[in-house]
Amino acid sequence: MAAPDQIQSNVEESIKGAEEACAEDPASGECVAAWDEVEELSAAASHARDKQKVSDPLETYCKDNPETDECRTYDN
């Protein structure tokens, strides 16, 4: 599942930018900073993706309150 469109296109753009910056001079500060930006945006995209995942309200509630009636589980 890909991240929301805006963040996703940011990642794509930053990768293109990094490849361009490094094509000129792979040892330059610009090249390194560009890839660092890619890393930062990729991490942000990953978090956004995780946020999108629908969380079940019952699961969340039962995590904190396993002893309540609706959350009790029986193994046999």
Next chain:
Amino acid sequence: MAICTPLNSSTYSSIIPQQNHHDAAVSFARRACWRATSSHRPRRGFTVITCASSDAGTVVIGLAADSGCGAAEPPKGGNPDSNTLISDTTTVICLDDYHSLDRTGRKEKGVTALDPKANDFDLMYDQVKALKSGVAVEKPIYNHVTGLLDPAEVIKPPKILVIEGLHPMFDERVRKLLDFSIYLDISNEVKFAWKIQRDMAERGHSLESIKASIEARKPDFDAYIDPQKQYADAVIEVLPTTLIPDDNEGKVLRVRLIMKEGVKFFNPVYLFDEGSTISWIPCGRKLTCSYPGIKFTYGPDTYFGQEVSVLEMDGQFDRLDELIYVESHLSNLSTKFYGEVTQQMLKHADFPGSNNGTGLFQTIVGLKIRDLFEQLVASKAKSPVEAKA
């Protein structure tokens, strides 16, 4: 005499554990939040009297890792772009908030976020010092989405302050403020495998771009971040497994918990016999494990010239009884009851690493921090406390 201020329960935010795959540091910080809080949360609608931490002082924990801070669930009605996690006893600050250069600034100057030049260590020191002595601060916010520095937010001194990020142990003055420090050391192979898992779904990324990104950041990482591990009281080292030949997916892990000896209020965990060297495979007649099994080692060692004890787990847990079996054979866990480690790990079974050494050791370190906090409070209670005007 402690200074107490009545605080409305609405100022407490509930932490909803977020799933941040591969941001192991973040998941640790959240485990630490859960571990450090007491089992009682203020009930809604009640006014809670809370004592400012000036009676025991704030305990400051440093957590170093090469990953951005997770997007926290902010306090209700609070800033949605805040990076700060707040629970009833613990506040986790993301050190990215102390960037002196925002994304554009770093681009212009050609520096990475890893470079000390992009971070304001003076401000970091001043604010951590203030919080530690019971003074609230106005901390800047680094917005990870926009890459800009947002207006400051007020942070009140908590009982436990965790500073998490790239440089918690970089500045010597900040280091001296830390009561305990942890360094999360992910090996290159595992880092690569995790980043592939994280980024391959992203349009624009390829194996080459992921590799290029890691390699471009490596010089700064090796120069500024990695050396911090020599100062850490505990290092969690994550390596590829030795149980599966040629495993490069990074799914089964070998995790080492390197614990410094002689740290005040910190007693390293041990297996069977403290100070001896042990190799242990729990799977056998009493316990059946599935492939590839579990292997433990424990022993004394030296790390950057310092005496340490190392507890290592290779493999993964498949079932509850494997977890409890292992827990029953470990000593000095600082648990309050038998099975507490297992219980905590089950509670966070959806966190990444909950079935291997990363989850196990993060859980144990969380308990150790709680123990350290309680010992510190007890020791300060014994010595005479000055009344604050």
